[in-house]
Amino acid sequence: MVLRAERRSVLAAVVVAVLLAVAFVVAVGTGTYQISPPDVLRVLAGHGPPAHEFIVLTLRLPRVLTAVLTGAALALAGAVFQSLTRNPMGSPDVIGFTTGASTGALLQIIVLGGGTAAIAGGALAGGLLTSLAVYLLAFRNGVQGYRLILVGIAVNGGLVALNVYLIARAEFADAHVAVTWMTGNLNGRTWGQVHLLAATLAVLVPVTLLAGRRLALLELGDELAAALGVPVERTRLTLMVLAVGLTAMATVAAGPVPFVALAAPQLAIRLARPSGPVLVTSALMGSLLLVCADLAAQRLLAPVQLPVGVMTGSLGGAYLAWLLISEWRR
Template sequence: MNAVSAEKAPLTAAEGLARLRRRRRTRFGTVCLTLLLVVLATLTVSLCTGDIALPVGDVWATLLGGGDAGTRFVVMELRLPRALLALLVGCCFGLSGAVFQSLLRNPLASPDVIGVSSGAAAAAVLASLVLGVSGLGLSATALAGALLAGAGIYLLAWRRGVNGQRLVLIGVGVGTGLTSIVSYLMTRSEVTEAQSAFVWLAGSLNGRSWPHLWPLVGAAAVLLPLTFAVSRTLPALQLGDGTAAGLGSRVERDRLALLACGTALAGVATAAAGPVGFVAFVSAPVARRLLPGHGAALLPAALTGAALVGLADIVAQHALPGTQLPVGIVTSVIGAPYLLWLLARANRVGQGG
């Protein structure tokens, strides 16, 4: 009788909180593992499909050091660098968007909406069409443009601190101005040059190889751990400046560090593949819907972005026989309807952000 009564005894507050934390950790781990498996499946499909279809077993045997010479060439030289680049670009964009949206508490605050990607695009087009820069120099110019645009937006939004809504509005304005510069340069250039620039502006992984991948790997190896380390201050900042300061956070320093990491992530991703639209915008909301109540969900957002760009690149390569589309066209087909839905929903509930 006593054992039965003990089993039915209500939980204490501490026990209930511990059980809730265990459930949250279990759900978080399950979602991250599932997303990781989706990323690995996307990588496998990307390596198996193409003009020469390869069995899954042959692909993984090649990745593990086996396989014949022909399979090694197709997998290791032609397909693997592009597939890895797609996943890493998506990871950087997804994490960047999650940082911006969580920090500024605004679903519109992603680097491709508030002008960071536009800064990279304007710098790259200027360097390519006017100065004739190409290759790694073009990628470095795009990264510099993203960082300069981010710094300019931050300084323009500064009024004894940075308000999230003001930064978003200024970012949209700066982005529009930079886009007009790109349009002007495109209209003044030769047709062949403009066509090449347009492909890059759409966000393209076509023709990418190992030399395009290694700079992004190096940058990501620094920025990804740094962003996760700096994000430890994010929960306090999400409570508001006054509360964060009361909890001991150095609000402006911590906010600037997070914005710098998010801007750099978007910049290196844009430098590697062009301004792939809407990945940063969509990844974080998808991750938060998978993990309601888990705050910023940075790691799931990064994995979601990787899976999204990987899947979009598969569609871009094989949707139209004989034609490889820029991956940014496919991601825009996904992201544009979401943006319209978000704006319509905000209007219905009477919210501007």
């Protein structure tokens, strides 16, 4: 039975990876000037004409790679939080960590100023401080998942109000930048932003996957996990910090993109039907969702391009309603 579940999980990851590869090539080739998938592959292999190389390598590839990396980071963070809380609502969107990262980034944009690295530092600090506040407020002889979610929702509400206040008090130019960023946007992404995101995820993702091996034991319950030798609170706190780091870097790259961290892990679970957490499949699913959402945002009302956060938020509202109804019927 366990072997069959593992085989299905591997098959699910392969299927999602293939779909992601197809969506990636289509997204790179789609735009005002269409490039066929074979031509995209030729450019990526270094054999395309100069005009195609400029369009693909300079204009489109940074955007699509940002979508891939951001989606993977958000989905992996969502999978960790949902496993820790043992609740499909346990997403960084819902429990305030994405909003906390946004607050740190907004303070850097509006109050302190600074470039991409400074904004990344602000988002990471905001996310970590928010997670620490939620953890301490929810701690009572350990941290229960439902309490973490309830406290996170309350903190999230306060931070949303603070973010609105910061934007309302900002200078027009700063407010315009902040509002555009807050919608969740992949427009104008550059190789510099891709390199920063890729470098941080190259550290965070492997460490999270290694630490995530204990998630399956934590899902058995704190007492049983402790009996099996797992340092429960230290492991939980470590995983929370790693997931907050993933959320913060994704927020810096594309703004607070909703829905992906909430939905991707649940879709991966329904596809793989695993015996434990499905971190790799969740990350691939997050990349697939965000690439497809960005493609739809660009082409749905062409030539008008919607921010990707508008598209994911629209889908997320319907998904959240379905999730709540499904939980209520159990």
